[in-house]
Amino acid sequence: MIYSKDDFKLMRKASKLAMMTLDFIDEYVKAGITTEELDNLCNEFIVKNGGISACKGYSGYPKYTCISLNHVICHGIPTDKRKLHEGDILNIDVTVIVDGFFGDTSRMYKVGKIQPIAQKLIDVTYQSLWDAILAIKPFDPLNKVGDVISKTISKTGFSVVRDFCGHGVGRRFHEDPTVLHFKNKYSEEPLKPGMIFTIEPMINVGKPDTKTLSDGWTSVTKDHSLSAQFEHSIGITDKGVEVFTITDEEEKIYGKFLDKWN
Numbered sequence: 001m002i003y004s005k006d007d008f009k010l011m012r013k014a015s016k017l018a019m020m021t022l023d024f025i026d027e028y029v030k031a032g033i034t035t036e037e038l039d040n041l042c043n044e045f046i047v048k049n050g051g052i053s054a055c056k057g058y059s060g061y062p063k064y065t066c067i068s069l070n071h072v073i074c075h076g077i078p079t080d081k082r083k084l085h086e087g088d089i090l091n092i093d094v095t096v097i098v099d100g101f102f103g104d105t106s107r108m109y110k111v112g113k114i115q116p117i118a119q120k121l122i123d124v125t126y127q128s129l130w131d132a133i134l135a136i137k138p139f140d141p142l143n144k145v146g147d148v149i150s151k152t153i154s155k156t157g158f159s160v161v162r163d164f165c166g167h168g169v170g171r172r173f174h175e176d177p178t179v180l181h182f183k184n185k186y187s188e189e190p191l192k193p194g195m196i197f198t199i200e201p202m203i204n205v206g207k208p209d210t211k212t213l214s215d216g217w218t219s220v221t222k223d224h225s226l227s228a229q230f231e232h233s234i235g236i237t238d239k240g241v242e243v244f245t246i247t248d249e250e251e252k253i254y255g256k257f258l259d260k261w262n
């Protein structure tokens, strides 16, 4: 899809609510709370602020957000059976719909003091996302995203998950293009102004292999190694890249390298 400047405005609004939900939930991420309680808190915040969760009911998905702990790669289902423990790392992935547009973003959270390897994993996963965002410009080939992410990760001994990818987003939750996070020749398609998609690298401490649990959703590392993920929804403008789900902190650091299509 090629979106207009007016569409970018709507995308900005939906994405801002998704980002604010991740900000909002931060103070609740503590030992003892269940992932279901976090899910319900996110949903209350989303609804109070004029959005609805895109996840609930999507292909039968049962909850409002995805919460993926430790060796869970993505699509972890919040549950009242799982309380957070000291040392856990988790990804919370929020997608909201506002005025017909989908804002999709996720980030990592920590419970108390975590292992040094977990911290390193979180740091390089975050870095790989921003390396990719800052590397691309209009008319670059789409597969530059995967080139940059694999280059950052190759220095660490960690691995890039291949079974899940980024995706076009906007008026639909998932649409073209498919955004691979590993080095590939599949898409030399040029990044055109008006394109909107996510970049959401999943990085494992061990091997890239994934396994889906019997609930049909939860994806875990086959070797049970830790996994981390960060996700932003971005748009290609005539001059550069707009990050719709950018945080205030990131805006201060990276804002000067980014564009906003007004």
Ligand code: MF3
Pocket: 054, 055, 056, 058, 059, 061, 065, 066, 075, 093, 094, 095, 104, 167, 198, 200, 217, 231
């Ligand atoms: N937010 C996820 C993504 O980044 C998709 C979650 S689909 C759900 O694409 F049904 F599991 F919520």
Ligand code: CO
Pocket: 104, 166, 167, 198, 200, 231
């Ligand atoms: Co996504």
Ligand code: CO
Pocket: 093, 094, 095, 104, 105, 106, 231
């Ligand atoms: Co997401």
